[in-house]
Amino acid sequence: MKKFQAILEEVMDISRIPMALYNTDGSRAASSMNVNESLSDNVQQFINSDADSQLLGTYYYFKIICQDTLSFVLLVSNFTPDAFTVGRLTVCQLKNLLEAQEDSITKSVFIRSVINGTLTPAEMNRQIKKLKLSAATWAAFIIECEEGYADSYAYQMLDRAFAGHKLDFCCDLDDNRILLIKDISNILKEFPDTSIKLKNTRKKKSLGPADSIQLASSLKLFAQTLVDTLRAEAMIETHIGYSTTTDSFLTLPKIYQEAGTALKIRHTFFAERDTAAYDKLGIGRLIAQLPVELCNVFLYEVFGTHIPDDLDDETQNTIQKFYENNLNISETARQLYLHRNTLVYRLERLEKTIGLDIRKFEDAMTFKLAMMVLAHARE
Numbered sequence: 001m002k003k004f005q006a007i008l009e010e011v012m013d014i015s016r017i018p019m020a021l022y023n024t025d026g027s028r029a030a031s032s033m034n035v036n037e038s039l040s041d042n043v044q045q046f047i048n049s050d051a052d053s054q055l056l057g058t059y060y061y062f063k064i065i066c067q068d069t070l071s072f073v074l075l076v077s078n079f080t081p082d083a084f085t086v087g088r089l090t091v092c093q094l095k096n097l098l099e100a101q102e103d104s105i106t107k108s109v110f111i112r113s114v115i116n117g118t119l120t121p122a123e124m125n126r127q128i129k130k131l132k133l134s135a136a137t138w139a140a141f142i143i144e145c146e147e148g149y150a151d152s153y154a155y156q157m158l159d160r161a162f163a164g165h166k167l168d169f170c171c172d173l174d175d176n177r178i179l180l181i182k183d184i185s186n187i188l189k190e191f192p193d194t195s196i197k198l199k200n201t202r203k204k205k206s207l208g209p210a211d212s213i214q215l216a217s218s219l220k221l222f223a224q225t226l227v228d229t230l231r232a233e234a235m236i237e238t239h240i241g242y243s244t245t246t247d248s249f250l251t252l253p254k255i256y257q258e259a260g261t262a263l264k265i266r267h268t269f270f271a272e273r274d275t276a277a278y279d280k281l282g283i284g285r286l287i288a289q290l291p292v293e294l295c296n297v298f299l300y301e302v303f304g305t306h307i308p309d310d311l312d313d314e315t316q317n318t319i320q321k322f323y324e325n326n327l328n329i330s331e332t333a334r335q336l337y338l339h340r341n342t343l344v345y346r347l348e349r350l351e352k353t354i355g356l357d358i359r360k361f362e363d364a365m366t367f368k369l370a371m372m373v374l375a376h377a378r379e
Contacts, residue, residue, distance in 0.1 A: 004072075005030040007093055015086045018077040021094070023122035024070055033077060043073050053087075060084055062091045066098045071126055107131060111169035111181055114249065115256040124249060133249075136167040136183040139219055140243040140255040142263050143178040143226060145236045154178060154234050158226075179259075180226075181252060184219070184245060191225065193217035215245075216277065223275040240275045241266055264288075268379045269372050272320070287372050295377040302370045308354045309374065318346050319358065327364055 008019050009032050018033030024047060026040040039059070046054055046061040047070065054061045060083055064072040074094065076087035110127050113119045119127070145154045155172050158180060162168040167183035193214065223240045230238045241263025243255035258278040266276030269284040281288075299307055311319075318336065322343075325331040333343040347359055356363040 003097060004094060005032075007090070007097065008032040011086065011090050011093075015080075015082065017080060017083055017086050019087070019090065020075045022073045022075065023120065024072070024125075025122055027120075027122065029072060029120070029122065035075075039075065043075070046073060053084075060087050062087050064091055064095055064098065066095060066126075067130065069126065069129055071098055107169055108171040111179070111252070112171050115179070115253050117253055121250070128249065134167070135247060135249065137185055137245055137247045138167075138181050138252065138255065139184050139245050140252070140259040141180040141182060141223060141226065142173070142241050142256075142259040143180065143230070144239045144241075144263060145176050145178065145230070146238075154230055154236050154238075157230070157234055179256065181255075182222070184215075184222075187218045187222060188214055191218040191221040193221055216279070220275060220277060223277075227274045238274075239263065239266060241278070242275065243278045261288075268375050283369070284372065287369075287376050290373065290376060292377055295373045298373055299370060299377065302356075302366060303354065306355075307374065309378075311353075315346070315350060318343070319350070322347070322358065323364070323368065327359060327361065329359070 004021055008021060008030050012018060012032040020031040020033055020035050020039070021029045022040070022043045023029050026044050028035055028040075042056050042059075043061070046056065046063075051061075052063050052065075055078065058078055060076040060078050062074040062076065063070055064074060072094065074087060074091055076083050076090070078084075110131060110133075113127075114124065143154070143158070155170070155178050158178060159170050162170050162180065162182070165183060167185075169179075169181040171179050173179050188211075219242060223242050227238045227240055230236050241259045241261070243258035243262065246252065246255050262276040262278040262281060265281050265284045265288050266273055268288065270276060318332075321335055322329075322332045325335065329343055329347075330340060333340045336343065338346075347357070351357045354367065356367045358364040358367050
């Protein structure tokens with residue numbers, strides 16, 4: 001809209017004739033004069049008429065039609081004999097600018113403008129009509145690749161894979177991130193989780209509606225498939241954060257933000273995971289909201305001045321396996337190919353280092369939380 005505003009101001013400087021530009025919903029898009037809000041009713045009345053131009057009160061009204069679609073209404077103050085002629089010339093200038101912009105619109109340009117919030121609802125509707133898009137049910141996936149790969153083979157591969165899907169959108173965000181807005185209308189059929197039915201038959205009470213559980217499972221399976229495909233075919237290390245769903249163009253920025261949040265929290269707290277769902281972030285969502293000052297107070301309360309920020313790989317692997325096996329010493333020792341006493345010795349050595357015995361549930365929980373808080377404070 002800045003370019004349209006600039007044109008009206010330039011015409012005002014030359015002709016001294018005030019003008020205002022209105023969207024087709026009656027809202028003002030640009031103006032070089034003080035506008036009476038009651039004019040919106042006259043604009044709607046003019047839009048509903050068959051006339052291309054009309055004199056109503058003290059203003060000339062002009063329709064700006066681009067590619068057979070009414071795009072704007074121009075109001076020109078009628079206080080000089082040249083007002084009608086200047087208005088017609090301004091309509092031509094605005095129409096040429098609008099056609100140049102419309103010609104440059106692609107799906108990737110459109111979706112990038114939507115998520116950045118640079119489109120007004122009226123502009124969005126025009127571009128939707130121009131691209132002949134229709135609403136669907138979408139989820140957003142932000143794909144993080146090795147630096148420098150997103151705008152080359154990985155993006156080309158994804159773009160080719162989804163180019164034939166009219167309701168899918170793909171664009172590169174920066175050197176190592178790609179955004180995919182995926183139509184998920186058929187995702188339950190395309191990526192079914194055959195284990196869902198088995199799980200539901202074993203439990204008397206499910207965690208939620210069956211469709212919601214199946215959808216969450218299918219979204220996770222789709223995200224993991226993207227990761228595996230890019231790693232296998234493009235030889236690129238990839239991680240994905242993905243959102244909940246929406247069925248409106250207006251809320252696409254919301255699911256884009258959700259996917260970004262999921263990816264960021266995965267990086268901070270769940271680096272071992274390939275994918276992260278916005279609605280499955282668990283305690284990481286809460287810790288990510290903590291102020292740094294509160295984190296430091298908590299860390300000092302748990303560790304004092306000796307924060308264990310340099311644990312060696314062997315110790316970290318031991319801790320991870322111990323948690324994965326629900327603090328079961330025998331099973332952890334078996335998976336690490338260790339004698340049980342060797343694992344006990346390692347855990348006792350860790351206790352001397354951190355002051356917590358993670359063989360005890362309360363200490364194990366405290367240590368887990370503290371390490372997540374530490375990761376957030378560093379981030």
